Amino acid sequence: MSKRDLKKYLHQLDKQQLEEQILELYEKFPPVKTYYDFVFNPKEDKLVQESKSKISNEYFPVKGKRPKARRSVAQKYIKHFLTLGVDPFIIADVMLYNIETAQKFAAKKLVKHDLFYKSMLNSFEQAISYLIENGILYEFKNRVMAINEEAAAQKWVTRFEFNAAVERFDN
Numbered sequence: 001m002s003k004r005d006l007k008k009y010l011h012q013l014d015k016q017q018l019e020e021q022i023l024e025l026y027e028k029f030p031p032v033k034t035y036y037d038f039v040f041n042p043k044e045d046k047l048v049q050e051s052k053s054k055i056s057n058e059y060f061p062v063k064g065k066r067p068k069a070r071r072s073v074a075q076k077y078i079k080h081f082l083t084l085g086v087d088p089f090i091i092a093d094v095m096l097y098n099i100e101t102a103q104k105f106a107a108k109k110l111v112k113h114d115l116f117y118k119s120m121l122n123s124f125e126q127a128i129s130y131l132i133e134n135g136i137l138y139e140f141k142n143r144v145m146a147i148n149e150e151a152a153a154q155k156w157v158t159r160f161e162f163n164a165a166v167e168r169f170d171n
Helices: 003-012 015-028 030-040 044-059 071-084 088-108 114-133 137-153 159-170
Strands: none
Touching (some): 030 071, 071 088, 088 114, 114 137, 114 159, 137 159
16 A cells, blocks of 8 residues: 555545544554554653663673673664654764764773674764764764774774774764
8 A cells, every 4th residue: 555545545545444443443453552652751861861771781791601792782763662652862973872882892801803893884874874864963973983993093904994984074
């Protein structure tokens, strides 16, 4: 069904029928419930704290387990925040927090896998693109520069690509 067909169908329904359909969607599909729960009670602070806690736990596990250092955990939260329509400043903060946490981890424990560094470069480039698209790069420029400098200081295999990413927006 196309969006146009859906609009035509919804236009034919009266208010009560629309309400019934939305309630049914709310009860039947968890993503719809999550969306409406957020819209009517946006506890962004709680979501951010939860996401940062999970990201930190990936690199510095609380229960003495081995760190997994998976980028996918942060990506899942970022995608979820984008779907909910969370404020761009909050999303940008989480994007950069993920990279900063990974850098703290790499400073304490030598990471031998090039894939880790390429993954963090990918996150860095995505964060820069997001900041530019939302016109908030200036507000986060110090953190972006600090991440770039830390990648160089730790001699990451992708440090030159990090620097190139910064130079593209800095010119």
